[in-house]
Amino acid sequence: MEIVVAVKPVPEAETRLRPDASHASLDPEGVKFVLAGYDESAVEQALLLKESTVGSRVRVLSFGPAPRTEEVLRAAVALGCDSATWVEHPSDLLPDAVLSARCIATAIAGPFSGLVLCGRQSGDEEGGIFAGALGALLKVPSLGYATNLRWKEPRGQLTLQRSIEGGLEEVESSLPLVVGLQQAWNDPRTAKLPNILKSRKAAIEKIPWEATVATLGPHAIPGTVRRTFRLPPPRTGAKMIRYDSPQDAAAQLVRLLREEAKVFP
Amino acid sequence: MPDFGLSEEQRSLQELARKFARTEMAPRAAECDRLGRFPEEVMRKAWELGLMNLNIPTEYGGSGLGLVDQCVIVEELAHACAGMTTSVIANCLALEPILLGGTPEQKQSVLTPFCSSYHLASFCLTEPGGGSDAGALQTRATRDGDHYVLDGEKCFITNGPHASLYTVFATTDPELRHKSICAFYLPRDTEGVTVGREEEKMGHRASSTSTVRFEKARIPVANRLGAEGDGFSIAMRTLDQTRTPIGALATGIAQAALDHASAYALKRHTFGKPISEHQAIQIKLANMAQDVHASRLLTWNAAWEIDHGRKGTLESSIAKCFASDAAMRVADEAIQVFGGYGYMKEYPVEKLLRDAKLAQIYEGSNEIQRIVIARELLRRYA
Ligand SMILES: Cc1cc2nc3c(=O)[nH]c(=O)nc-3n(C[C@H](O)[C@H](O)[C@H](O)COP(=O)(O)OP(=O)(O)OC[C@H]3O[C@@H](n4cnc5c(N)ncnc54)[C@H](O)[C@@H]3O)c2cc1C
Numbered sequence: 001m002e003i004v005v006a007v008k009p010v011p012e013a014e015t016r017l018r019p020d021a022s023h024a025s026l027d028p029e030g031v032k033f034v035l036a037g038y039d040e041s042a043v044e045q046a047l048l049l050k051e052s053t054v055g056s057r058v059r060v061l062s063f064g065p066a067p068r069t070e071e072v073l074r075a076a077v078a079l080g081c082d083s084a085t086w087v088e089h090p091s092d093l094l095p096d097a098v099l100s101a102r103c104i105a106t107a108i109a110g111p112f113s114g115l116v117l118c119g120r121q122s123g124d125e126e127g128g129i130f131a132g133a134l135g136a137l138l139k140v141p142s143l144g145y146a147t148n149l150r151w152k153e154p155r156g157q158l159t160l161q162r163s164i165e166g167g168l169e170e171v172e173s174s175l176p177l178v179v180g181l182q183q184a185w186n187d188p189r190t191a192k193l194p195n196i197l198k199s200r201k202a203a204i205e206k207i208p209w210e211a212t213v214a215t216l217g218p219h220a221i222p223g224t225v226r227r228t229f230r231l232p233p234p235r236t237g238a239k240m241i242r243y244d245s246p247q248d249a250a251a252q253l254v255r256l257l258r259e260e261a262k263v264f265p
Numbered sequence: 266m267p268d269f270g271l272s273e274e275q276r277s278l279q280e281l282a283r284k285f286a287r288t289e290m291a292p293r294a295a296e297c298d299r300l301g302r303f304p305e306e307v308m309r310k311a312w313e314l315g316l317m318n319l320n321i322p323t324e325y326g327g328s329g330l331g332l333v334d335q336c337v338i339v340e341e342l343a344h345a346c347a348g349m350t351t352s353v354i355a356n357c358l359a360l361e362p363i364l365l366g367g368t369p370e371q372k373q374s375v376l377t378p379f380c381s382s383y384h385l386a387s388f389c390l391t392e393p394g395g396g397s398d399a400g401a402l403q404t405r406a407t408r409d410g411d412h413y414v415l416d417g418e419k420c421f422i423t424n425g426p427h428a429s430l431y432t433v434f435a436t437t438d439p440e441l442r443h444k445s446i447c448a449f450y451l452p453r454d455t456e457g458v459t460v461g462r463e464e465e466k467m468g469h470r471a472s473s474t475s476t477v478r479f480e481k482a483r484i485p486v487a488n489r490l491g492a493e494g495d496g497f498s499i500a501m502r503t504l505d506q507t508r509t510p511i512g513a514l515a516t517g518i519a520q521a522a523l524d525h526a527s528a529y530a531l532k533r534h535t536f537g538k539p540i541s542e543h544q545a546i547q548i549k550l551a552n553m554a555q556d557v558h559a560s561r562l563l564t565w566n567a568a569w570e571i572d573h574g575r576k577g578t579l580e581s582s583i584a585k586c587f588a589s590d591a592a593m594r595v596a597d598e599a600i601q602v603f604g605g606y607g608y609m610k611e612y613p614v615e616k617l618l619r620d621a622k623l624a625q626i627y628e629g630s631n632e633i634q635r636i637v638i639a640r641e642l643l644r645r646y647a
Contacts (some may be wrong), residue, residue: 067464074277196281200274204618 001056001151001175002114005046006104006134007076009068010123019229024028025094026229033068033079036077036123037183044188045149045181046117047080053151057082063103065091070204078191079201085205087212090095096224097125101133106215112138113176115158120144120180131180158203269562275337278330282338284324285316286345295347297471298616301463303427304349311353312383316342318507320357320364324371326380332506332568336513339529340561343517345523347620348471350514352385355423355472357510358628359386361503362432362448367491375450379430387428389419390500391479393596397422397633399434400443401501404479406435411486412481415457415479421627425475426460429453434477434496447498449488457482466618508628512564512584515592515624519557522592522599522617526550530602540602549602553595560588579641586634591626632636 014151020027028035035043042059050056056255060076062069066088068090073084087107091097095103116138120130130143135142149160159172160179191199239256243249257263271279288305297304311317319335321327322607330338342350363375364605379386392402404417415435422431431451451458461476490499527550530541540546567580596618600607607614625631 071273078277190284190314191281192313193278193281194323196277197274197328200277 001049001053002112003046003049003056003058004108004112004114004116005039005042005060005081006059006116006118006130007035007039007043007060007062007072008074008100008124009062010036010039015046017231019231022230024226028068028091033071035072036119038121040167040188041183041186042117042119042181043076043079043081044186047189048186049115049149049151050080054152059083059085061085061087061104061107063087063089063092063095063100063107065089065093066112073204074199074202075191075205077202078196079189083205084202085158085207087207089209089212093144093209094169094222094226095223097122097127097129098133098218099222101130101137102216102219103212105137106212107133108138109144112140115175116140116178117149118178118180120146120182128180131178135178138178140176140177140178142178142180143173144163145170145182146171146179147182149179149183269565271337278334279337279341280424281314282316282341283307283344285314286342289398290342290345290349294349294471295613295616297346297348298468299470301465301470303352303463303473303535305349305427306631307349308352308385308427309383314339317353318356318360318380319354320425321360321376321380322364325376327376331572332509332610333565333572336564336568339433339510339513340517340520340564344512344521346407346471347514347623348469348619350517351469351623352424352472354507354510354514355388356384356386358423358503358507359388359430359432361506362388362490362499363450365502365506366448366499371487375430384430385424385428386430386432387422387424387504389422389425389431389433390423391419393418393420393476397630399488400497401439401624402434402436402446403439404433404435406437406449406484408437408486409483412483413447413486413489415449415484416453416475416480418478420461421464421474422477423472423474425477426463426473431458431477432490434500435479436496437493443497443504444494447493448496448499449484450490451482451484451488455484464489467622468616469623471535477480504583504629505576506543506571508581508585508634509564509567509577511624511628512560512567512581512588515588515621516557516564517590518617518621518624519553519560519588519595522614523550523553523557523594525590525612525614525617526553526599546602549598553598556591557596560584560591563587579638582629582634582637582641585624585628586631586638589621589631592621592624593618625637 012034012233015031018027046058050058058081060073060081062073073086077084085107087103118131131144132142143164146160149158151158157172157174159170162169162171241249241252243252289310293304315328317410318327319330323329339354363372390399394403395401406413406415416606433449434446444622457480459478464474530546531539533540563584567577567584570577570580599614600618603614
């Protein structure tokens with residue numbers, strides 16, 4: 001099976017974020033970029049499928065600027081992906097999810113008969129659009145909110161689970177298919193030291209922006225424009241409850257929720 | 266001049282170590298410290314990820330890292346728990362004599378199977394009668410045909426109770442002191458080897474330490490490293506390699522103390538403002554930051570010297586001695602910044618002081634380091 005994982009470099013959860021001088025974007029200075037939890041679970045799923053299906057290969061793809069994109073691709077190679085492709089864009093371009101899907105679709109290229117995995121949403125913008133857009137562009141079905149993919153060899157079918165409102169459904173599909181993965185269900189592995197060292201030397205295929213522009217033509221311009229990027233206002237008003245017993249704490253909390261927060265009558 | 270920045274490769278090793286330290290070590294550190302528990306599960310995981318046999322070349326299944334790389338990793342691990350770190354890096358100490366003194370066949374036959382699955386080794390030099398004066402060791406090796414018979418006792422042996430292999434230093438004739446010391450390796454299950462009970466320690470309580478006794482333990486002559494009488498030099502050259510990472514371990518403790526103290530100073534209020542706004546506290550933090558920074562640079566510099574083929578005796582002694590003294594100062598001040606809470610076991614800083622203390626004692630006490638530093642220094646003026 002041919003497995004492609006699309007990942008996006010996002011700021012590590014612990015980094016302090018600041019807008020840059022344009023106030024339209026994040027200041028990347030001092031920010032560490034990593035795979036988000038959704039993407040980590042997509043990579044883990046790809047590796048699990050590879051390990052259980054003879055003759056599979058995992059190719060990791062990412063659309064983004066230097067140097068962060070190369071770093072997350074190397075991290076994915078250290079985890080066990082077989083090859084990596086970096087679809088480069090200039091650092092001042094602010095792509096939207098549809099443009100990202102277009103560029104990744106271009107890099108996948110040709111008649112595609114395999115499986116594309118990605119996070120069900122990006123770890124920073126959380127749009128949840130990418131998997132659907134990529135499916136549409138590749139003209140293959142696309143599913144989100146997925147967990148537990150399994151490949152059923154004799155019939156060439158893939159099964160997966162989706163958590164939907166109020167329940168869990170099991171879906172079966174043939175390939176090709178695009179799947180957006182849920183996070184925090186498969187305990188993504190940690191790369192081993194020798195594999196990290198090897199990944200530093202791994203060849204990374206790079207598709208220059210000019211080549212992507214030549215293929216996409218006018219579609220290489222984002223359809224949406226981000227005007228401003230602001231941090232949320234600092235949180236205020238946390239209130240500590242002082243209590244004598246758990247019953248007392250609960251009683252006080254209920255009173256506060258009723259009378260002050262007014263969340264129920 | 267060296268480039269003071271880390272390479273991308275070193276950064277990714279640092280990240281691996283940091284992640285392991287945060288997710289596997291830190292959550293268990295307080296509990297292991299309280300109970301004196303050796304966290305076997307952490308050791309196994311460290312081995313799986315390649316964080317254990319850092320100095321063993323990849324051809325034998327180790328990680329094959331240089332000393333700068335090792336220091337970067339050790340600092341991160343020690344930030345979470347120095348005791349666990351001492352146990353994780355004890356294999357580097359115990360196996361270094363084999364790298365230095367072993368024949369290609371000995372290395373192949375011992376290191377390869379040893380590294381291919383989880384195993385611990387211990388370095389057995391110190392004796393109840395003395396550690397600093399290694400030339401005076403009393404454990405006897407008596408030749409008997411194609412064997413040596415080993416008699417004596419080693420003490421303060423890191424990972425002693427958990428190791429499956431010991432590297433041991435013994436003398437064929439105590440009168441001849443240094444000249445008669447031999448280095449051997451032997452499996453723990455050799456008849457006549459007994460391991461004493463675990464010591465109750467002030468700090469490094471997640472690390473396991475015990476005596477190891479040899480009573481008529483027979484070792485094939487083929488298990489001797491180098492020639493008869495090479496043992497002392499092998500032991501000293503081993504410590505030349507492993508001293509620098511102890512500087513990194515101390516740096517990790519000091520960095521942890523500085524991190525805790527800075528975060529606490531911003532939160533704790535007295536006289537209507539955070540204590541970080543009192544100049545007395547700022548001066549403490551500034552001094553602590555200088556100690557941490559100097560420790561790290563001295564350590565990297567010593568490691569860099571050795572990675573570039575120089576002996577680095579002066580630099581590694583300075584690094585180990587300075588960083589461990591600095592870690593004591595910094596941990597002490599961190600407790601002071603925490604006030605009464607700093608003295609409580611519920612908070613993480615008193616452990617740092619107890620852990621830092623060991624770094625002044627083992628792998629050559631700081632008194633011995635100063636003797637070495639002065640000797641190296643005066644040689645340049647004589
Ligand atoms: C937790 C722990 C783990 C250890 N792990 C190991 C291990 O795995 N393997 C191993 O072989 N050893 C190990 N050691 C032993 C350690 O290396 C020794 O404790 C250390 O070398 C000091 O030896 P000593 O305790 O016999 O002190 P001594 O040599 O008796 O020294 C006592 C004091 O006198 C000072 N002193 C000695 N000689 C001089 C001198 N000439 N001039 C000035 N001052 C001097 C010393 O610095 C020290 O302050 C460990 C020790 C501890 C506590």
